[in-house]
Amino acid sequence: MATYSITQVSKKYHLPVSTLRYYEDVGLLCDVDRNGKNRIYDQENLDRLDAIVCFKETGMSIAELQNFFRFQDNDDDLDDMVALLAKHCKRVDDQLALLEKNRKHIQRKFKYYSDIRQAKQNHQPMPKWEDYVLTDS
Amino acid sequence: MATYSITQVSKKYHLPVSTLRYYEDVGLLCDVDRNGKNRIYDQENLDRLDAIVCFKETGMSIAELQNFFRFQDNDDDLDDMVALLAKHCKRVDDQLALLEKNRKHIQRKFKYYSDIRQAKQNHQPMPKWEDYVLTDS
DNA sequence: ATATCACCTCAAGTACACTTGAGGTAAAGT
């Protein structure tokens, strides 16, 4: 099975080498094999890294990730695991709703200022903020 | 027109009083009126706070917000303003796409572990990870 | 009268997630 050096993983995941070592320090990436002192990453490590990246991108903290993997590695904690995942699902849904709401406001502002610039260039009357209704695209 | 004390604004926006003062310190909320030493927030201040909250929730840093308001308060910087907003629009779109992708992965994990728990309780065969295809809901 | 409340300032402290730097090893290229 394919293995990777730390530099290769760093490039594959667009994460600094220092971050990979840091994740190991705090116990997120464990069981990384060694060739002497040098780290060797296998597919299992990368799968774990995938999870770390996904969870981090959705706003999970290091501490919660530590919990998650503790639960994952321990059959007894299945309830805690499901609870944690349910909570995180909800959080992601909330994030999505919020992001979509905010997106509209930002687009509104963007269109407004674009049109101001346009109007200035063409010496036309200035647009009015009130005319910029919140739309879906 | 309606005005608000700092505590009222704090409650209305679910932001600590200290944060409101901090935003003022770093120049995001300026022109806040005073009754003696006490801050009095008017609608204009709240509009600005709305923008701050919206931008912050979409991942804009304090430094970028400072730029944004500098551009807003300065007619010359219209190009910079439009550029900043365009950039931020794109960032929000990227966030949305990423969030939707990650959402699927997290839901997949959630379903998988929920079903494991279910199966354990009912002494049924364990589900297989491969069977949990990525879906849209 | 006094005490409690709601506010104030300003400097220092905190939490989180890394990043940097000093000093070192071990193998490969010239």
Next chain:
DNA sequence: ACTTTACCTCAAGTGTACTTGAGGTGATAT
């Protein structure tokens, strides 16, 4: 032989965004 490259450890430092604490003021309740 030597130097460049690719790693390593471990402690200390950094950036961001606040938060806390000490010490104080001025109006309202008892």
